[in-house]
Amino acid sequence: MAYQGFAQEYLGMPAVTRAYTTACVLTTAAVQLEFITPFQLYFNPDLIFRKFQIWRLITNFLFFGPLGFSFFFNMIFLYRYCRMLEEGSFRGRTADFVFMFLFGGFLMTAFTIMLVYVWSRRNPYIRMNFFGLLNFQAPFLPWVLMGFSLLLGNSIIIDLLGIAVGHIYYFLEDVFPNQPGGKKLLLTPSFLKMVFDTPEEDPNYNPLPEDRPEHQPRDHDQNEQQHPQ
Numbered sequence: 001m002a003y004q005g006f007a008q009e010y011l012g013m014p015a016v017t018r019a020y021t022t023a024c025v026l027t028t029a030a031v032q033l034e035f036i037t038p039f040q041l042y043f044n045p046d047l048i049f050r051k052f053q054i055w056r057l058i059t060n061f062l063f064f065g066p067l068g069f070s071f072f073f074n075m076i077f078l079y080r081y082c083r084m085l086e087e088g089s090f091r092g093r094t095a096d097f098v099f100m101f102l103f104g105g106f107l108m109t110a111f112t113i114m115l116v117y118v119w120s121r122r123n124p125y126i127r128m129n130f131f132g133l134l135n136f137q138a139p140f141l142p143w144v145l146m147g148f149s150l151l152l153g154n155s156i157i158i159d160l161l162g163i164a165v166g167h168i169y170y171f172l173e174d175v176f177p178n179q180p181g182g183k184k185l186l187l188t189p190s191f192l193k194m195v196f197d198t199p200e201e202d203p204n205y206n207p208l209p210e211d212r213p214e215h216q217p218r219d220h221d222q223n224e225q226q227h228p229q
Contacts, residue, residue: 014086016097020111021079027062028071038063043108061111070152074112077145081115089122094196099188103169110162117142117166122174142166 010018030036043060047053064074090097104114119138126138134144146159169186177184 014083014094016094016101017079017083017086020082020101021075024062024064024075024078027059028064028067031063032067057105060108061105070154077116078112081112081119085115085119085122088119092197095192096188098192098196099186100169100173103186104162104165107165107168108161110158113142113145113159113162114166114169116145117163118170121166121170 013021027041031038031041041056041059041063043056044053048056064071086094086097090100100118101111104111120141121139123138128134128136128138128141128144130136130141130144130148136144142159142163146156146163149159150156172186173184176182
């Protein structure tokens, strides 16, 4: 029963969230089992452009450290806010969601804090509770997470970069286009829309007469044809 519940929950995840979290878990498992080492994953421009180790452009964002509190903490927040974004403001806009990932990856940021920042700015009135200790509005969540990371003795440089890139994305996508004289600067490439988005039905499309619903045989008519009296 537990396995069926897990499988149902996993298959119910939206596509991008499921693919990214799965890749993160598999990458961490591969490191834990010593199939690969973290030194084969980190971003290194010299190895990428001189040794053509192109995979580092992607694997850099798939490893959150060895199994431990930090890993599970990051995965919980990654899963939660990635899914809420994909099922919320990016519902039906998978290509735009993927483009946001590419935008963050191009600027070499931490995806988790960037996703949290974008979600928090798009849901400013939601009340949050952090481990039952703090109550605050959603826009303060990235800063609370950064403070918690500082308490754990981690560097906050990556968190600050993630917040900065998240703010740039939010400003270019949600704020600037709605300003007087503003326009949308982040345009999702058409090839991403072709790959990830289902094509919209043309409202001016006029089907052939034989393709219209009223001309389609009904089930009981088909049964009568298959079983004549």
